[in-house]
Amino acid sequence: MSATIISLPDQSTARIPKTNFITKENGLLSWLLTGDHKRIAILYLISITFFFFIGGALAGLIRLELLTPQSDLMATDTYNKVFTMHGVVMIFLFLVPSVPATLGNFFIPMMIGAKDLALPKINLLSWYLYVVGGILVIYTMASGGVDTGWTFTTPLSTHYINTNVMSTGMAVFIAGFSSIFTGLNFIVTLHKMRCPGMTWFRLPLFCWAHYAASILMVLGTPVLAIAIVLLALERTIGIGVFDPTKGGDPLLFQHLFWFYSHPAVYIMILPGMGVISETVSTFSRKRVFGYTAVAFSSVAIAVFGFFVWAHHMFIMGISNYAMLVFSLLTMLVAVPSAIKIFNWTFTLYKGSITFETPMLYSFGFMGLFTIGGMTGVFLGSSGTDIHLTETYFIVAHFHFVMVGGMLMAFLAGIHFWWPKMTGRMYPEKISQLAAVVTFIGFNLTFFPQFILGTLGMPRRYAAYPPEFQILNVFSTAGATVLGVGYLMPVLYLVWSLKYGAIAGDNPWQATGLEWQTQSPPLTENFLVTPIMDHEAYDYEWLEKQQAKEVASVG
Amino acid sequence: MSDSPAIVHGAPTEAGHSHGEHPAYQRHHFETVEQQADATNFAMWLFLLTEVMFFGGLFCAYLIYRNWYYPAFVSASHQLDVRWGTANTFALIFSSFTMAMGVWCAEMKKKGGLVLCLSLTFLLGMVFLGIKTIEYHEKWEKHHIPGIRYSMQSFLNPASDEAAAAYGDKPLPLDMARHTEIYFFLYFAMTGMHALHMIIGIAILGYMIIRARAGAYTTGHVTFVENFGLYWHFVDIIWIYLFALLYLISRHP
Numbered sequence: 001m002s003a004t005i006i007s008l009p010d011q012s013t014a015r016i017p018k019t020n021f022i023t024k025e026n027g028l029l030s031w032l033l034t035g036d037h038k039r040i041a042i043l044y045l046i047s048i049t050f051f052f053f054i055g056g057a058l059a060g061l062i063r064l065e066l067l068t069p070q071s072d073l074m075a076t077d078t079y080n081k082v083f084t085m086h087g088v089v090m091i092f093l094f095l096v097p098s099v100p101a102t103l104g105n106f107f108i109p110m111m112i113g114a115k116d117l118a119l120p121k122i123n124l125l126s127w128y129l130y131v132v133g134g135i136l137v138i139y140t141m142a143s144g145g146v147d148t149g150w151t152f153t154t155p156l157s158t159h160y161i162n163t164n165v166m167s168t169g170m171a172v173f174i175a176g177f178s179s180i181f182t183g184l185n186f187i188v189t190l191h192k193m194r195c196p197g198m199t200w201f202r203l204p205l206f207c208w209a210h211y212a213a214s215i216l217m218v219l220g221t222p223v224l225a226i227a228i229v230l231l232a233l234e235r236t237i238g239i240g241v242f243d244p245t246k247g248g249d250p251l252l253f254q255h256l257f258w259f260y261s262h263p264a265v266y267i268m269i270l271p272g273m274g275v276i277s278e279t280v281s282t283f284s285r286k287r288v289f290g291y292t293a294v295a296f297s298s299v300a301i302a303v304f305g306f307f308v309w310a311h312h313m314f315i316m317g318i319s320n321y322a323m324l325v326f327s328l329l330t331m332l333v334a335v336p337s338a339i340k341i342f343n344w345t346f347t348l349y350k351g352s353i354t355f356e357t358p359m360l361y362s363f364g365f366m367g368l369f370t371i372g373g374m375t376g377v378f379l380g381s382s383g384t385d386i387h388l389t390e391t392y393f394i395v396a397h398f399h400f401v402m403v404g405g406m407l408m409a410f411l412a413g414i415h416f417w418w419p420k421m422t423g424r425m426y427p428e429k430i431s432q433l434a435a436v437v438t439f440i441g442f443n444l445t446f447f448p449q450f451i452l453g454t455l456g457m458p459r460r461y462a463a464y465p466p467e468f469q470i471l472n473v474f475s476t477a478g479a480t481v482l483g484v485g486y487l488m489p490v491l492y493l494v495w496s497l498k499y500g501a502i503a504g505d506n507p508w509q510a511t512g513l514e515w516q517t518q519s520p521p522l523t524e525n526f527l528v529t530p531i532m533d534h535e536a537y538d539y540e541w542l543e544k545q546q547a548k549e550v551a552s553v554g
Numbered sequence: 555m556s557d558s559p560a561i562v563h564g565a566p567t568e569a570g571h572s573h574g575e576h577p578a579y580q581r582h583h584f585e586t587v588e589q590q591a592d593a594t595n596f597a598m599w600l601f602l603l604t605e606v607m608f609f610g611g612l613f614c615a616y617l618i619y620r621n622w623y624y625p626a627f628v629s630a631s632h633q634l635d636v637r638w639g640t641a642n643t644f645a646l647i648f649s650s651f652t653m654a655m656g657v658w659c660a661e662m663k664k665k666g667g668l669v670l671c672l673s674l675t676f677l678l679g680m681v682f683l684g685i686k687t688i689e690y691h692e693k694w695e696k697h698h699i700p701g702i703r704y705s706m707q708s709f710l711n712p713a714s715d716e717a718a719a720a721y722g723d724k725p726l727p728l729d730m731a732r733h734t735e736i737y738f739f740l741y742f743a744m745t746g747m748h749a750l751h752m753i754i755g756i757a758i759l760g761y762m763i764i765r766a767r768a769g770a771y772t773t774g775h776v777t778f779v780e781n782f783g784l785y786w787h788f789v790d791i792i793w794i795y796l797f798a799l800l801y802l803i804s805r806h807p
Contacts, residue, residue, distance in 0.1 A: 116583035118593040184600045192593040193583075222604045226611030230743070239700050239739040241615055247623060247733040256611050529585065 005283065005354050006507050008425065014502035016423040020520040035120030036523055041106035042421070043127050048094050048102065049490070051134060055089035056486060058082050063445075063479040066472045071462035079462035080147035081163070085140070087150030088168060092175045093134055095406055096264065099271035100217075101130070101182055103413045104210045106421060108186060110514035110521065111204050113195025113530040118188040126181035133175030140164045140171065149460065151261070154242040154253040158234045165235060173228045176221045179267070183217025186210050195513075197532035204512050204536050205294050209274025212298035216263040216270075216305060224260035227253060254316060258309035266305040268402060269369075270298055272409030273340055276362050279416050280344045282510045283359040284351025287537035290343045297336035297343075304333045314385045323382040330380030337373050341366060356508075357428065360435035361412035368404025368442065372397060375450065390460075393453025396446045404442055411438070411489060418493065419507045423519045424500030427492050434492075438485030444478025511542050579775040591777045598781040602788045605751075609792060612747065616740050616799060623733035625726060629709050630737035631803040632721045633698060635689065639801040642685050643794065649678035650790045657783045660776040665769055668779075672763045675786065679756045686749055693738070700739040706731045721804075744796055751789045758782060 008014070021038045031039055061082050065073040074082065105123065109116055117123050140146055146168045148157040157165050190203070190211050231253060233239045240246030242253045281288045288294055310318055310326040318326075344366060353359070375397040378384045388394060419425050448471040457468050464472070506515040517526050534541040577587060584590040620627045656671030696715075697705035709731040712718035726734075762782065765771065771779045 114583065118583075119597055120581075120583065122597075180604055184597060184604070187600055188593050188597045191596060192589060218600055218604050219607055222608035223611050226608050229747075230611070230615070233739075233743065237701050239743070240736050241619075241739060247619075247736055249618070252615060252618060256614070524583075 003354060004356060004428075005285070005352075005509055006356065006425075006428070007504075007509060008501055008507055009504040011501055014504060016502060016520070017518045017522075019522065020423070020518065021523045022520055024523045033124070035116065035124060037105050037109050037117045037120065037123060038421075038521065038523075038525075040120075040123050040127050041102050044097060044101040044105060044130070047127075047131060047134065048097055051089050051093040051137075052486075053490075054138075055086055055094055056483065058086035058089065060479065060483060062086060063476040065462055066464070067476045069464050069466045069469055069472075074462070076462045077147060078145075080149075080460070081145035083460060084147050084149050085137075085145055088146075088172070089137060090402075091150055091264070091268075092172050093130070093137060095268040095402055096175075096179055097130060097182070098268070098406065098410050099275060099413060100186070100210060100213060100267075101126075101178075103275065103410075103417060104186060104206075104271055105182070107417060107512075107514050108189060108207055108210060109193065110517070110525050111207055111512050112190065112193060112198050113513050113526065113532065114189065114193035115524045115526070115529075117185045118193055119185050122181050123185055126178040126185070129174050129178035129181070133171045133178060136167050136171035136174065140167045143167070151257065152228075152231060152253075154231065154234070154250040155244070157231060158242055166232060169228045169232050173225055176225050176228075179217050180221045183214035183221075186214040187218065190214075195530050195532060199532075201292065201295070202532055202534075202536050203295075204274075205277035205288060205291070205298075206271075206274035206512075208295040209270045209277070209298045212302035213267050213270040215299075215302050216267045219306070220260040220263040220267070223256055224264075227256035227260070230256070251313070251316060251318070254313050255309070258312045259306075262309040262312060263302075263305045265398070265401065266301055268406050269409075270301060272365065272406040272413075273298065275409045275413035275416070276344060276365050277340075278510075278512065279358045279362045279412050280347050281537045282416070282508050283356060283362075284348050284353045285509075285539055286347050286351040287535070287539070288343065289346035289349075290339075291536065293339055294343050297339040300336040300339075301333060304329065304336065308333060308380075311380055311382075311385070314382050315389055327380060327382045327385075331377065334373065334377055334380075341370055341373075355432070356415075357426070357431040357435050358412045358416035360432055361408050361415065361438075364435065364439045364442075365405055365408040365412060368400050368408060368439075372400030372402075372405055375400065388453060390458055391453035392449040392457045392459055395459050396449035396453060399446045399449070404446070408438070408442075411435070414489070414493070416508070417514075418496070419503030420514060420519045420521070422497055422500070423503055424496050425503045425507060426489075426496045426500060430492050431489065434485055434488035437481060437488065441478050441481030441483075441485045445475050445482050446478070448472070448474045448478075509539075509542060511537050511539060577775070579773075587775075591780075594777050594781060595784075598784050602784060605788060609744075609747070612740070612744050613795075613799075616744065619733070619736050619740065620799075620803070623730065623736065626709070626730050626733040627737050628804045629712070629718065629723050629726055629731075630698075630734040630741075631800060632723060633693075633696070633708060633715075633717050634741070634801050635692070635717075636801050636805070638685050638689050639797050642682050643797050645678050645682045645685070646790045646793050649675045649682070650787050652678065653783050653786045657776065657779050660766075660771045660779040663772040663774070665766065665772045668772060669763060669766050672759055672766055676756060676759045676763060679752055679759065683749060683752060683756070686745065690742075693742075698738050699742065700735045704735050704738075706734060709734050741800055744800065748789065748792055748796060751792070755782075755786055755789055758785075 021036055031043065034040060061074070062079070065071065065079055065082075071079060105117070143164060146163045146165055148161055148163075148165060152165065152169065190207055194203075230239070230241055234242050241248045242250050244250060277288050277294060308326060308330045310322055311330045314323055375393070379388055379394060379397060415426060415431060452468055452471050455468065457464055503519050505517065505519055508515070513530055513532070514521075516530070580587050580590055584593070652671045652674040656668055656675060659667035659671055693699055696708065697703050698708075708715035708718050709723075709726045710728065712723040712725055762771070762779065
């Protein structure tokens, strides 16, 4: 019994196919003006990695400052700017576009047997909007930063602060449209571009998850856009909508803001869940247990996600009845999330599990996301929330979901599809090590923060009482390990571009259509439009295909 | 490696794939023209959905403040001239008609008709913006633009104001009169955002007229005209809501 499912072609004769989407055209302009979804995905991958490391460096500064109880590394207002920029960069420039704009962009058309997304020019436009948003964020940082927190809470952001709220707001506004166009493109593509035989219930669950996330992008982001426009008008000409002295209501801003920003966390996590469905099935050689339930749980998360936003505002002065209703609705989201976790677990049950890197990251996701989700229930019930909100408990909670969940899923996906994207394998041993290092570093960083939060350490302060120092030192030490865990993939993945083993078409013996074509794929993805004549995750179909091939070639 | 009937390996031929049997306007990644038209049409509807959500934020703010400060909203709405508003509503409804006729002309491949219809739509759009400018100017003269120049005179002392007097408005207490500023802000934000959409629409119309004169949309490929028509009707219907919400607050039996 082998401990791996990797099957690579004979390395002495294997070659990367001469014609593929990378070699098709040369020159910088052929990339910057491309309509090819795969090239745009690569552009996105490079740019989000860049911003991830900017955001990561800011996180490093935060942890360094918190190593000691006094605010000694930087002034307190600098600290405010650092954590604000960390939030803005990580959320709007990394987490929101991370999986959809890279892996989704690259693989949704391939999974459904299409040549491209429905609107290639809009796709390119969305990358340019992202870049403009990114440049504005860099401008903000270079010209003194902003210190409202990523939530732009009024009236702080409109009346009391003299930093670059406008340029940050504009960056978020523009990056938001990039996200709208990506989501719109996915929905149209999934509706109209599926190849013959690809029914909705034959779609890989990755596509279902992206469909659900796209609904959130399309319906939620415009509300953020109008909230930012109103904020900008309030700040520049004092229109009064959020100004209590003129009869406005600052809470209205929070309602509008969280109406997007709560669904936004599902925009961030749903595509990650899609990745996990693919890897869990592939590395346990089984169809995902309860396919339909997993597919609909994505949609259910998207729908419920729109009706829970006010749980961010329990201490902001909303009525008791609103608290009751939103608390109850928040609990509802736990149901589809649990459906996913349980179904993945059942998929593993009696599967032939192997432990390649994507699977290790996926296990990391499942464990950490579960903890993140369960602590979300503490915060969703209004009683405990009043004690825990605005403490490190909430910081730990959303980092477990966003970093422990989404980032793990992103890395799982990047490793899983790397051979398809580049035609070369990443080095297995060192990447397994990286997965483990990330997992350890992550827990060391964020687990102590749960304890700090329950003990009452508030978030967003540069200084804290000395009795909290030990746990903060743990957390900072963990952040260092985590940093190493994130640097490793960058190094060995770049290395593998030249020295990695030739992957062949289907190194994992996976069933998705994207694996049944050459790696890296052609610009048109498939020479002939594929016909889907089997269910998703049908490993018997794959075996028959291979048997046929041996019979005809051998 | 695997080689199912559906999946073929190797490099494509030099030509990639032949455009021979397709019309020139079919993009390479679509299988058929119908699929292309279907997909772009669907995308336009989705885009309009995002627009609904975008305006939805403003409508939501309007709803809340109108409930809280109803008397202020009524008095402030009396400062708008219903006649101008009605004229604008008719201009837009008529422009929607000419736009719909334009789409029909494009489908019927009537080039002259298309250019005429688009030009009429363009003209009616300009009429709308012209009237809007007159209205905005009035607000400027009466210091009803929110900001430091804002004046509550018309609401504290309605007898001094022609429009308010015509409606027989009673003076508002200072506390309520202050909130007229929120009404006017919402008025400018909503109609301004709408006018911005009009300006974008008119610019696209100008581009389309030039292209239509060169015979671009009368070859059987009408998707662009159709989708623009959807956008134009959407902008139109937003105005119809704005008209009712901003001008007609107190005008019900």
